[in-house]
Amino acid sequence: MQESMPRISRRSFVKTTGALGALAAAGGAATATGSLFGVGAAHADADAPDEVVWGHCAINCPSRCPLKFHVKDDEIVWVEADTSSDAAFEDRQARACLRGRSYRRWMNSPDRLSYPLKRVGARGEGKFERISWEEAIDTIAGELTRVIESYGNDAVYIDYATGVEGVTTGQPFQRLLNLCGGYLDYYGSYSAAQLAYMQATVFGASGGGSALKTAEDAELVLVFGSSPIETRQGGLHTHYDYVALREKTKGKIIVIDPRFNDSLSGHSDQWLPINPGTDAALVAAIAYELIAADRIDVDFLHTYCSGFDEESMPEAARGKHLSYKDYVLGEGYDKVEKSPEWAAPITGIDADAIRALAAEIAEASPLFVTQGWGPQRRSNGEWNFWSICLLPLLVGQAGKPGTNNGNRESRFIIPLTDFPSGENPVEASISCFLFTDAIDHGTEMTKTKDGVRGADRLSNNIKFLINYAGNCLTNQHSDINKAHDILADESKCEFILAVDTVMCDSAKYADILLPDLFRSEQVSLASTGSNTAYIVTAQPCTSPKFERKTAYEMCEMLAEKLGVRDEFTEGKTQAEWIEELYEADREEDPELPSYAELVEMGVYKRERPGNIALDKFVADPVENALATPSGKIEIFSQKIAKAMEEWEFAEDETVYPVPAYVPEWHGVETTTDEFPLALSGFHYRGRVHSSWGSIELLKEANPQELWINPVDAESRGIKQGDRVSVKNEFGETQLLAKVTPRIVPGTVAMAQGAWHDADMQGDRIDRGGCINTLTTQRPSPLAKGNPQHSNICNVSKA
Structure with missing residues (x-):
């Protein structure tokens, strides 16, 4: 059947069907085959060899696997993992997992964003209309200027996001805002605060x-x-x-x-x-x-x-x-x-x-x-x-x-200099986990109660928010129902700019939504490693399709409108910045190959003895x-002992200055008759957080399931493969049951990152198995971090 699949190139197809039709048809051809890897070499035209372009996986997985994109007629025909044969590392090829090898399905998805969009429905509905880049830039620049003039720079915020990794990532937006007076920054992470x-x-x-x-x-x-x-x-x-x-x-x-x-x-x-x-x-x-x-x-x-x-x-x-x-x-x-x-x-x-x-x-x-x-x-x-x-x-x-x-084990990484974001004139910062609080009641947030840093308290609520390559507005943020209510209220955060590759749940809350390019569709570098460190490169595997742009290009256009273009670019393109920064790193580390040599190699590796x-x-x-x-x-922490005297904690928060056991708010010792089970999350082989969460073949190979012990399943009449409902005080989600002795009795678990799928204007029941329907926005006492694995619930057949 694969032999009969049509070979569709954008250049020929656009002539007869138009740009939007080409997107849908090309995406459909890309995903119809049963292979995770794309059409494959066997489907290439016999008289024309593929062009092979190095790229890299750039999602929030630290493996950053090198990828070889096989390209013909400006289209990716298949994706190959690292097969480099460097004699020093011939037994250490950085082979990609199935997620990385399925990149073609994501890049050619029929759901891929291709044009600037403006919201026409309520926030969260996901209703947009196509607009021009000129209108998009004018609107964004105008709203940014208005918010800064009306409230101040600390009312502007770039949300925590990990959808892309590389030396440029989100820094263009940070650099742009710093040139315009700064923004409210964040500290910490959702992963390890x-x-x-x-x-x-x-x-x-x-x-x-x-x-x-x-x-x-x-x-x-x-x-x-x-x-x-x-x-x-x-x-x-x-x-x-x-x-x-x-x-x-x-x-x-x-x-x-x-x-x-x-x-x-x-x-x-x-x-x-x-x-x-x-x-x-x-x-x-x-x-x-x-x-x-x-x-x-x-x-x-x-x-x-x-x-x-x-x-x-x-x-x-x-x-x-x-x-x-x-x-x-x-x-x-x-x-x-x-x-x-x-x-x-x-x-x-x-x-x-x-x-x-x-x-x-x-x-x-x-x-x-x-x-x-x-x-x-x-x-x-x-x-x-x-x-x-x-x-x-x-x-x-x-x-x-x-x-x-x-x-946790350490990792050996060859350091690379990121694209410079400059100095932020705004000194205040918040825990990344508390951005919804800062939208809802930021002026009530203080240093001693909410962990505000750089100031005793916030002077503004967040009014202008940028969400670049992330799904943390809702999907990866806790208590999605509460987050929705805050974000949907336009009187609170007055403008939201989102930039992404597809319409994820968080993108639905944008006022303006811009279409991003993957790192393998632009010049990029990434550095990673564990016992072996490696740098991976990316050159554009195809020309930019439709009206997609890089974050650097978007910010350059905004900088032009805001009058800071020369300061933003310093006369350099993104590719020139990357090469210049790399060569400066090479002066500090002469073992590195030249930039030209690195691009030719695709991946450069280095080992070191294990550190202790x-x-x-x-x-x-x-x-x-x-x-x-x-x-x-510190087994007794003087820092925490001081915080116990100076900070404000909730009445039910127990804080010790030694590594004591503290029962959880929602845990095995605080279950109730209504919610008798502990609920924990875990990472899943089929996704990296929510990335790849829309790839149907990966979802089929890695179904979203609730792990439940046979003892707990039997008492509820639940069998393997049943669709179950998981409820608590924050919401309800539905997914398949995995009845297994591989989890302790009294606890159920589901993989985090599944795409939220609920009618937010209706019953709000999530049918995608998204754990953050059930999690709390209450932060941990000291780090003000994400307590996503601390939950209680009940489970029944749906």
Whole structure:
């Protein structure tokens, strides 16, 4: 059947059917075949070889896989992964996963945006009409000028977005706004805000983890809530290195996770199922056992850490039973001994199993403890991260060969200079997770209550918002129903500009929507790596189709209208900027090939020995003191203790200055009769967040399912493949049931990132299985981060 598929080139087809018809027909031809990779070499004309153009995957997956686009008649005919044969790396090809290999389906999608659009319906309806670029630029520039004159530059905001990655990404819009007086900035991320806050708090600037290569020498590898096989597929990234670790290590691998995740396949010796959000309770019980058995490395803790026991506490905090040891032994804080019997009903792990794990940890040398971003993306995520990092410190297994500091593994990256955005004259910034609060009631947001930085409070609500290459206005933001109500109210945020490749859910809220080019349709560079670092290049694989433009071109047009074009461009095109910045990097790193050589190579690779977290600090803790108040690793945090005195917390928020267990607002200990199940999210092999969420063949291969244990399914009359309804106080979503013992009883889980599919003017029931229909916009207490995995719900047959 594939042999009979029509070969449609844009140039010939536009002549007979017009531009809009060509888009639909070309997209249809691209997606009708059953292959994920496109038509394939077998379908190329025999008398004309393909032109091969290097490009790269540029979505928020750190693998950044190199891609070879096979092009004929200015159309992509198939996509090939890295098959480079450099002798030094012949066994390390950065092969793309099925997502990257299906790029052609996305780039040629019939839903691809091709022209500037203006909203004609209510925000969120997705009703638009085509307009000219001139009208679009005039409208955007006029609205930006009006908002700045009426409110000030701090009423302008660029939303957090991760839909593209490369040295130019969203910086053109940042540069443009900085030339116009600045904008309200954000800090943090949706992925790892709690981790980033605590990493700086506990370790200062030296909090990164060891390389996975280091774990090959470990006797015991302890993994908390991490699945690189699913979260970082393809390329020479963590997926590749984790598989290598499973094959090479002689040590035992234990994975602690609510799910039997895909990374447990192969050489993983034990799955220790744990109730989600209870990692800190498990660590406290292990600490209790280690103290009872006199297996704590007290000398290590006194030399390198502050706050484990009374002797190592800061002077001002002594004599008050505020140490971590006092917390564990029940002599401080809540006065409860953190024994395995205490932890068992909380964690779901038998007390004897906790004792056995503690004994293994005490015996293991080297011990490699690592964690993913799942445990910290919770309402108590700051303490989960902190506790897991404490575990190797208790037994002196940090800063030495084969060890880690408990953080996520580090990555080796060749640094490249990004397109310069310039200095932002606006000093205030907010947590990226709180942008809807800043739209709704920004003038009520303060430093001590909402984590405003650079100012004591915000002086304006957000009135002008730019959403470039992102789906975080709704789909990836929490409590979609609440977000919709805020965004749909035009009296709040008065103008929204969105730039994207397709009509995702967030794009429906734009007042003006502009059509973007993929990174492989323009000149681009990206740098990434894990044990092996690589730079990948992109040259335009086809000419720009229809009226799509790069972000740089859009901003250049806006800069012209706003009178700052010369300052914006400095006389250079985007391609000239990239080459100039790269050659400046090359002056600092002479090993790099010339820009021309790099473009010819397509991908440049480099290796380094696996680094060891904290090795310099452990070798000389005086000369290499950490950037913390004590100069040591903070087990008692003076920074958090100060925040407890100065910040405003909700009445039901518990904040500890030690890595204690804090029950979640919506978790296993706070379920109700109405919502008796905990609900957690996870990353999925079929998408990167919501990217690729509209590719039908990938959706067919990776259906959106609710993982539910047979015990919970049977009591609800739910069978494998049934369509189920998941409800809580925030909304309702529907999806297929995956009945499996691979998830702990009492907890259900669904992959985050599925496209929201609800009638927002009707019943608002999401039929796409989007978890953010059910999540809260309440931020975590310290980092003001995204607690997307902390939820409770009920499940029934739809």
